[in-house]
Amino acid sequence: xxxxxxSPRYKVAKRGQDVALRCDPISxxxxxxxxxxxxxxxxxxxxxxxxxxxxxxxxLPSDRFFAERPEGSVSTLKIQRTQxxxxxxxxxASSLWSGPSGNTIYFxxxxxxxxx
Amino acid sequence: AQxxxxxxxxxxxxxxxxxxLSCTYDTxxxxxxxFWYKQPPSRQMILVIRQEAYKQxxxxxxxxxxxxxxxxxxxxxxxxxxxxxxxxxYFCAYRGDSNYQLIWGAGTxxxxxx
Numbered sequence: 001x002x003x004x005x006x007s008p009r010y011k012v013a014k015r016g017q018d019v020a021l022r023c024d025p026i027s028x029x030x031x032x033x034x035x036x037x038x039x040x041x042x043x044x045x046x047x048x049x050x051x052x053x054x055x056x057x058x059x060l061p062s063d064r065f066f067a068e069r070p071e072g073s074v075s076t077l078k079i080q081r082t083q084x085x086x087x088x089x090x091x092x093a094s095s096l097w098s099g100p101s102g103n104t105i106y107f108x109x110x111x112x113x114x115x116x
Numbered sequence: 117a118q119x120x121x122x123x124x125x126x127x128x129x130x131x132x133x134x135x136x137l138s139c140t141y142d143t144x145x146x147x148x149x150x151f152w153y154k155q156p157p158s159r160q161m162i163l164v165i166r167q168e169a170y171k172q173x174x175x176x177x178x179x180x181x182x183x184x185x186x187x188x189x190x191x192x193x194x195x196x197x198x199x200x201x202x203x204x205x206y207f208c209a210y211r212g213d214s215n216y217q218l219i220w221g222a223g224t225x226x227x228x229x230x
Contacts, residue, residue: 031216033216033217033218035218037159040222040223041222041223042120042207042209042220042221042222042223043161043207043218043220044220045217045218048216048217056216056217089159091159091161093161104163104166105163105218107153107160107161107162108160109158109159109160110159110160112159
């Protein structure tokens with residue numbers, strides 16, 4: 001596609017419910033990132049994929065968070081047993097290759113999660 | 117660990133005037149990249165300008181320019197001829213040359229007064 005696409009754009013979940021957030025990166029992009037952005041703050045890194053390999057998941061806040069990218073394109077971020085502190089915008093980003101040098105990162109519009 | 121600090125939670129400027137947003141960072145790396153991103157209410161992060169640390173010349177993109185002071189670890193954004201469409205959150209971000217993570221500041225809300 002022309003840009004990074006995320007769905008759903010808005011999700012209201014009841015506390016304890018499981019949610020799945022989808023990211024469709026720009027076609028051909030090797031690298032894919034997930035960030036969490038709480039209200040009034042900058043984004044915080046969650047996890048990084050290079051093709052289908054999850055090379056870094058150090059930012060995932062708990063074992064309730066799980067991300068996958070099985071075929072090296074679309075990625076899903078799953079949150080189990082949602083808590084109110086999970087309420088945030090979840091930003092997905094992709095870049096053409098894996099090296100950081102000269103590598104522009106493109107962001108989607110985010111998935112707004114509200115846990116009630 | 118690297119950190120990025122934006123000390124101005126909010127700035128306002130009259131339309132057509134110039135405004136400067138501040139950013140400082142802390143790192144022990146010698147090679148890195150610095151970015152300014154714009155985030156409108158839609159929440160999509162849009163790259164405004166980037167600076168490679170090894171370049172002495174300040175980056176410029178149309179009305180947007182930076183003042184990069186490597187020794188002082190300062191990276192400010194100047195917006196000239198401010199337009200109503202410039203109103204947004206502005207985030208400063210850092211990326212090490214050997215890393216893929218972006219380290220973000222807390223953001224500055226820019227208000228444009230007509």
